Amino acid sequence: MKKLLLTASIIAAFNSQNLLAEQLNTISVEATKLSDVSGEEVKSADLAEALAKKIPSVSIVRRSGIANDIILRGQKKDNINILIDNAKVYGACPNRMDPPTSHVLTNTIDSIEIIQGPYDVENFGTLSGAVEITTQKPSENFQGEISLNVGSWDYRKTATTLSGGNDSIRYLVSASKETSAQYEDGNGDNFFDQIANPGLPAPVGVQYKTDDLDAYDKTMFLGKLYIDVADNQGMRLSYMANRSDDILYPSSKMDALYDDSNIYTVGYTLKNIGDYSRALDLQYYSSDVDHPMSTLYRNTSGPDGVNEKANELTTDMQGLKIKNEMDLNSNSALTIGFDSSVRNWDGSFRGEGAQFAITGLSSIPDVDTENVAVFAKIENNYDGFSVKAGARYDDTSITPSTSSALPSNDYSGLSANVMTTIQADKNTKYFVGAGKASRVPDARELYFHGAMINGMMIMNPLKGTPTLDETINYEIDFGMEKNLDNSKLKTRVFYSMLKDYIYFNSDAMLNAFENIDATIYGLEVNGSYFASDEVFFDFGLAYLRGEKDEALPGQTDTDLAEITPLKANVSANYEYSHKNMASLKIVATSAWDNFDEDNGEQAIAGYGVANFKLTHNISNDLEITFGIDNLLDKAYAASNTYKDLTLLTDGTGDVILMNEPGRYTYINGTYKF
Numbered sequence: 001m002k003k004l005l006l007t008a009s010i011i012a013a014f015n016s017q018n019l020l021a022e023q024l025n026t027i028s029v030e031a032t033k034l035s036d037v038s039g040e041e042v043k044s045a046d047l048a049e050a051l052a053k054k055i056p057s058v059s060i061v062r063r064s065g066i067a068n069d070i071i072l073r074g075q076k077k078d079n080i081n082i083l084i085d086n087a088k089v090y091g092a093c094p095n096r097m098d099p100p101t102s103h104v105l106t107n108t109i110d111s112i113e114i115i116q117g118p119y120d121v122e123n124f125g126t127l128s129g130a131v132e133i134t135t136q137k138p139s140e141n142f143q144g145e146i147s148l149n150v151g152s153w154d155y156r157k158t159a160t161t162l163s164g165g166n167d168s169i170r171y172l173v174s175a176s177k178e179t180s181a182q183y184e185d186g187n188g189d190n191f192f193d194q195i196a197n198p199g200l201p202a203p204v205g206v207q208y209k210t211d212d213l214d215a216y217d218k219t220m221f222l223g224k225l226y227i228d229v230a231d232n233q234g235m236r237l238s239y240m241a242n243r244s245d246d247i248l249y250p251s252s253k254m255d256a257l258y259d260d261s262n263i264y265t266v267g268y269t270l271k272n273i274g275d276y277s278r279a280l281d282l283q284y285y286s287s288d289v290d291h292p293m294s295t296l297y298r299n300t301s302g303p304d305g306v307n308e309k310a311n312e313l314t315t316d317m318q319g320l321k322i323k324n325e326m327d328l329n330s331n332s333a334l335t336i337g338f339d340s341s342v343r344n345w346d347g348s349f350r351g352e353g354a355q356f357a358i359t360g361l362s363s364i365p366d367v368d369t370e371n372v373a374v375f376a377k378i379e380n381n382y383d384g385f386s387v388k389a390g391a392r393y394d395d396t397s398i399t400p401s402t403s404s405a406l407p408s409n410d411y412s413g414l415s416a417n418v419m420t421t422i423q424a425d426k427n428t429k430y431f432v433g434a435g436k437a438s439r440v441p442d443a444r445e446l447y448f449h450g451a452m453i454n455g456m457m458i459m460n461p462l463k464g465t466p467t468l469d470e471t472i473n474y475e476i477d478f479g480m481e482k483n484l485d486n487s488k489l490k491t492r493v494f495y496s497m498l499k500d501y502i503y504f505n506s507d508a509m510l511n512a513f514e515n516i517d518a519t520i521y522g523l524e525v526n527g528s529y530f531a532s533d534e535v536f537f538d539f540g541l542a543y544l545r546g547e548k549d550e551a552l553p554g555q556t557d558t559d560l561a562e563i564t565p566l567k568a569n570v571s572a573n574y575e576y577s578h579k580n581m582a583s584l585k586i587v588a589t590s591a592w593d594n595f596d597e598d599n600g601e602q603a604i605a606g607y608g609v610a611n612f613k614l615t616h617n618i619s620n621d622l623e624i625t626f627g628i629d630n631l632l633d634k635a636y637a638a639s640n641t642y643k644d645l646t647l648l649t650d651g652t653g654d655v656i657l658m659n660e661p662g663r664y665t666y667i668n669g670t671y672k673f
Contacts, residue, residue: 032116032526037109043151043627043666045178045218047101047109047133052638053587053611056542057116057524059564062639062658064249065183065215067102067259071639072129073116073494074520074544074563078442079471081123081130085238086321087265087285088124090343092313093256094364094444095646097249098291101131103242103261105220107147107159108174110136116524117494118437118473119417121375121390122323124341127439127473128496128520135240138170138226139163144673151666153190153215154181165226172224182215182248185659186635191215191250194659200650205300206253213297216247236267246297251647251658254293254311261289278333279325288316302353309355311363311451313347328378336376339392343369345443349451358451361460365404367443371396384423391416396440400447409446411470413438419477432478441468445502445513465511469500479524489527496520503561504644505552506599517549518560534575541568545594557598561642565606566590579623585611592640600643600655607636609660625668633663 034054041050048068052060061069061076072080082089082100091098113132120126142164149157159176182190192211195202225237244259267283294310295301301308323337347363377390392415399408417435424430448464479492500515508514522544530536546560571585588608595601613627641647641655648656 032114034112041106045105047106056540056567056569060638065180069096069099071562074546075128078439079127081126084133085135085265087263088317089287090315092289092291092315094448097256098259105176108135108222110134117475117477118435121392124371125439127437138172138224140165147670149668152664153183168228170226174222176220178218180215183661186633186662191248195250202648206298217245219243232271234269238265254295255297257292257294259291263287276326277324278327281323283321286318290314307353307355310350315345317343332380334378339373341371357458361451362449364443365447366401369398386421389418406447407466411440427483429481434476436474438470438472440470462510463512465513469515471501472499486530492524506643520546536573538571555598557596559594559596561596561601565592579617582614601640604637621672623670627666629664
């Protein structure tokens with residue numbers, strides 16, 4: 001496989017009012033598209049926070065001031081697929097400090113397509129959804145922009161983008177620098193204060209040494225080059241770099257000394273090369289992440305880190321995809337393709353002073369995950385009726401280092417789906433879909449080891465479970481879209497049956513991951529309404545329930561973890577002149593009434609938060625954005641405390657909740673030329 005990929009790498013590339021009214025543009029019944037992300041999301045680089053505020057079916061997993069994770073319809077981690085310019089990016093941290101969404105900056109993003117359900121056969125591991133991020137493309141004419149952003153808690157960001165070229169060659173370069181102190185919650189507590197709360201503090205050893213540490217320092221770069229080799233041939237080259245330093249994760253026992261990633265892509269497209277090829281596309285990508293996490297900033301490390309404990313992890317990914325699109329007739333199109341990838345994940349512990357004995361102990365035992373797949377999808381369109389169908393066959397092998405003495409695993413599976421759309425009249429559309437998809441366990445779930453010193457004993461327990469089966473999702477979706485002159489409504493209901501779902505058992509000292517059967521079902525509603533040419537509203541809500549078929553051995557709770565409660569997003573917008581707009585957005589959830597208490601979750605109160613934003617164009621070239629998030633400075637928590645992550649506990653043994661930021665004021669200036 002590695003030789004194949006290496007060989008391949010050598011061979012291998014507004015309607016303005018409607019856009020404002022509909023930040024979530026529906027481009028197909030199984031997907032939602034978020035447009036103009038770079039223009040809209042000027043607050044920070046945290047894509048997870050932006051998605052949670054805009055889309056009711058997306059929730060944030062709060063870990064820090066940046067680099068947070070997402071839950072999509074009750075699913076996170078490998079259960080949803082995240083791609084950046086069609087490249088798969090994995091974090092190196094087994095504790096999800098560096099999720100894939102943290103390796104791209106919002107000011108470089110053109111659009112985001114969110115596929116809900118098992119309706120993607122082109123990419124490896126799309127079990128229950130996918131987030132496909134597309135960054136900006138180079139332009140033919142020279143243009144650029146410079147933006148400056150300042151905000152509460154000493155937030156500072158500078159960014160610039162330049163693009164240009166001609167009919168044959170085009171380029172884009174973008175760079176940014178972003179720093180922030182620790183945010184304060186609605187009680188005025190920063191990271192230091194939240195985990196040193198006098199009521200039920202975390203153990204002194206895992207508290208911060210000082211309260212004046214910055215939260216993060218992040219620098220990013222994106223470079224692209226598009227070359228038209230011939231009238232029907234084009235090459236695409238891209239490189240993205242992320243350099244994040246000293247990122248604090250207060251709810252964990254460690255912080256990231258740095259988080260460095262690189263994403264390379266090469267694409268080549270040939271169009272209209274025969275009766276059997278409307279477009280032939282080849283893409284190779286390579287991504288790598290270097291992530292050491294450490295106790296250096298915690299009391300346990302001692303003065304100057306003399307007793308520091310670290311887990312130093314790396315991961316890299318290579319992938320090759322070849323797909324051919326052809327027209328079967330005037331109503332039908334067929335796509336067939338080949339997809340392959342190999343991921344390596346490696347980690348080991350390092351200790352200083354009293355922790356020296358753990359140095360060299362494995363955390364992730366140099367694991368290779370190799371996948372080869374073929375896929376096909378067909379689309380048929382008729383008057384008032386369309387059918388899309390797809391299938392994919394995967395063959396995957398997962399192999400740890402031979403020195404680990406752990407077993408290898410082989411998996412194979414067929415995924416398939418069909419989505420039917422009926423245009424009942426010019427304003428009404430109905431759709432129904434059914435699909436099956438799978439995803440294999442990752443190296444953490446199979447082979448992860450902890451490390452600790454207990455008296456005279458050095459312990460390296462196996463927390464992973466090497467005998468896990470792959471997870472299979474059987475899902476049905478149906479819904480309706482209704483479009484009127486001044487409003488739009490989309491509703492969707494889904495039912496997901498998860499076989500051999502990979503779940504964490506917090507009672508297990510060893511082999512803590514188990515296969516269980518479970519169901520997730522829910523309702524989603526999205527819409528918009530124009531009260532006038534200047535005033536319009538966007539709204540959405542999502543309701544979920546998740547249940548295990550049976551409680552885990554020794555437990556009684558059948559609630560599934562991370563099933564977020566009823567959530568609503570409502571936005572009132574006033575466009576007082578062309579491209580000038582004020583908006584008030586409400587994000588609210590009900591209380592957590594159904595949660596997995598046996599595995600660390602707890603009751604959390606509901607909340608409602610108001611966010612205000614004003615965008616004003618001083619001239620055609622200069623735009624100012626002013627915003628206040630959490631206007632009422634409310635203290636609240638959005639994400640729960642499922643123990644599949646290693647989180648801090650208080651004096652009673654309960655996991656410490658991480659509060660969201662309090663009132664945050666920011667101003668951004670963008671100059672375009």
